[in-house]
């Protein structure tokens with residue numbers, strides 16, 4: 001009879017521990033880990049109170065608790081002055097049947113509490129980062145089973161804490177890699193740009209124009225299916241590469257102050273294909289297909305196409321030109337018009353907008369309409385990233 005009762009208790013404990021381990025393995029932060037320990041540990045260990053203590057700069061931080069009446073939640077004690085610190089420093093489990101008979105216990109801190117007996121286990125025994133304490137209101141010696149359960153909880157919490165810290169460093173490393181990638185893209189693009197433009201600000205401006213125009217379209221329901229938030233983000237990030245093909249155009253053509261003759265224009269038209277090929281090359285080096293490269297290639301390849309089919313390199317027409325190229329055509333042209341170049345003065349904002357609105361054949365009419373509605377945003381972007389600024 002007694003054996004089956006013990007077995008029943010053991011099975012309940014085993015199921016509880018299994019659930020606790022599962023939930024700890026899914027925890028993504030310290031708060032979640034502590035919440036799992038808080039909700040499972042006390043009944044599993046059969047204690048009147050549980051504390052979750054973190055090692056924090058030479059202090060024991062009593063970070064969380066679940067107890068029949070308050071213990072020390074939120075308080076910090078020097079490692080040397082409390083039993084959780086002793087357990088961490090000695091990497092040992094401590095069991096104290098009568099706390100007032102043990103001089104490792106700061107009796108004053110315990111007197112206002114219910115605690116008569118305790119057990120304390122370090123979390124991550126080989127290099128403790130915390131401890132879990134169990135407390136009893138009646139003087140008792142916790143059973144070997146209770147201690148094993150407490151140790152199991154501490155071990156699972158240690159694994160979960162390690163996972164959380166690995167996960168956090170993984171996220172940080174990924175964010176850093178993304179930032180580095182974006183910085184390199186802008187640097188590369190600016191380098192191409194500075195061949196015929198003193199600053200790299202054209203690439204910054206065009207990425208902001210494209211985003212502003214794409215967002216305004218999405219809000220108005222213009223090509224909203226294509227212009228999802230994810231697509232707009234890709235457009236924004238890949239836009240700086242639209243003129244990367246300039247690196248392959250000879251100076252005598254790229255920097256020619258006057259109009260290009262027919263033969264020179266043929267060379268200039270290779271810019272779009274050179275850009276696409278340069279990005280495709282980077283993509284091959286990267287070794288994996290990413291939507292970023294697709295949008296960047298498309299932008300570089302198609303932003304000199306015209307709505308009426310008279311553009312280059314392929315003479316695409318209407319909606320055969322991808323939305324990325326149709327947006328960039330507007331951004332690129334506006335910026336070229338309102339910016340000063342060695343061979344031409346800057347056109348005033350209003351005149352540029354009117355010219356583009358009156359133009360038939362170069363741009364997607366639906367996009368031009370939205371452009372005229374938000375032209376002030378373009379003006380502000382141009383002012384914010386002014387050349388020489």
Ligand SMILES: [Fe+2]
Nearest residue numbers: 242243303332
């Ligand atoms: Fe261009």
Ligand SMILES: [Fe+2]
Nearest residue numbers: 202242243332
């Ligand atoms: Fe451009």
